[in-house]
Amino acid sequence: MSANRCPSSSATNTIQQSLKTRLTIKTQVMNQLQFLRALVIPKGMIQRMGPKRWKLRHRLTYAVVIPGVRHYDMLVKSDVRQPLAFAGVLTVLLGSRFGRH
Numbered sequence: 001m002s003a004n005r006c007p008s009s010s011a012t013n014t015i016q017q018s019l020k021t022r023l024t025i026k027t028q029v030m031n032q033l034q035f036l037r038a039l040v041i042p043k044g045m046i047q048r049m050g051p052k053r054w055k056l057r058h059r060l061t062y063a064v065v066i067p068g069v070r071h072y073d074m075l076v077k078s079d080v081r082q083p084l085a086f087a088g089v090l091t092v093l094l095g096s097r098f099g100r101h
Helices: 007-039 042-049 051-075 081-100
Strands: none
Touching: 042 051, 051 081
């Protein structure tokens, strides 16, 4: 037979675990976003990396983003509005970037 357990204590434990998990996930996401933000602050990173590596990094980013949007488009089968919106935003951003240079 099972041990005497109060159903409310089991529910409380489940809620506590869920809150801990959500807090952990939110903390990890915020840490990653802060790290990415620190990486894209141009002045400091250009000085650390040097201008040649900085340009190379941006060119590699372009080379990765384009296939990434295409891959997302291939994954979505029924409603392609969101991948098309991403592709449109990418086109505008990269078009404005290449238009300036």
